[in-house]
Amino acid sequence: MNFWEAILLAIVEGLTEFLPISSTGHLIIVSTFLDIAGNDFVKFFNVNIQFGAILSVVVLYYKRFFKSFDFYFKLVVGMLPAIVVGVLAGDYIDALLENVWVVSVALIVGGWVLVKIDEWLPASAANASKEVGFRESFIIGCFQCIAMIPGVSRSAATIIGGLAQRLNRITAAEFSFFLAVPTMFAASAYKLFKDFYKSGAIALSAQEWQLLLIGNVVAFIVAMIAVKTFITYVGKHGFKIFGYYRIFLGSILLILLLLGIDVQMA
Known part of the structure; x- marks a missing residue:
């Protein structure tokens, strides 16, 4: 992977990580077209630059993260379902990660849900006063398992979970960001340790360390812009455009598969 490929993948990560459109699906397509999808360092890179995206939420919402201990307890409650499911079904989940057909169908089905969500739950858009409590945190955490x-x-899963609890669009989206910080950090750290450090599958050169640094910086900056823009947009317009885009993306993946193009998990 060269410098420009690293920049492009980091931009994709920053743009898509906190939007309900699946960063995995995007990284698959971009890596495939760049013909680097099967490279071990690319896989390592795509997991590692999530830390840059995570940091963007902490910086943007730093006041929330230092507001009260209740905030952290809610995040822990929201993480619990994913921890339990991850431990019990880890091997099955890993097997699914190799199935791009599953990715394609999930993108399309999830897109259809986002297109319809405002019609199904119109009250959530108007209920501007409801806050996230421990009950809501746990239920959103259950949605996160999906x-x-x-x-x-x-x-997408956590935002839909928040809307199902009659949170307004902005509150649901922001809690999704907050819950992402400990969840993504723990999942990414575990994956890096399990798949790369522990197995000794990858030894980085000086150039690769530079690419990781650049990738995290770019992902951080782009994610900050994406999060702020997303919050402004959904507060006014809802989620339909993201649903239509997911359907389009899933269709692209299906076309690649049907054409016999080797689409590998990035």
């Missing part, structure tokens, strides 16, 4: 199916999108 995102273990590749292509569902962690952001």
Whole structure:
């Protein structure tokens, strides 16, 4: 992977990680077209630059992260379902990660849900006063488990979970961001340790360390812009455009598969 490929993948990560459109699906397509999808360092890179995206939420919402201990307890409660499911079904989830057909279908089905969600739950858009409590945190955490199916999108699952609890669009989206910080950090750290450090599958050169640094910086900056823009947009217009885009993306993946193009998990 060269410098420009690293920049492009980091931009994709920053743009898509917190939007309900599946960063996994995008990284698959981009890596495939760049013909680097099967490279071990590319896989390592795509996991590692998530830390840059995570940091963007902490910086943007730093006041929330230092507001009260209740905030952290809510995040822990929201993480618990994913921890339990991850431990019990880890091998099955890993097997799903190799199935791009699953990614394609999940993108399309999830897109259809986002297109219809405002019609199904119109009250959530108007209820501007409801806050996230421990009950809501746990239920949203249960929705987050659905995102273990590749292509569902962690952001989409948790936002839909928040809307189902009659949170307004902005509150649901922001809690999705907050819950992403400990969840993504733990999942990414575990994956890096399990798949790369522990197995000794990858030894980085000086150039690769530079690419990782650049990738995290770019992902951080782009994610900050994406999060701020997303919050402004959904507060006014809802989620339909993201649903239509997911359907389009899933269709692209299906076309690649039907054409016999070797689409590998990035």
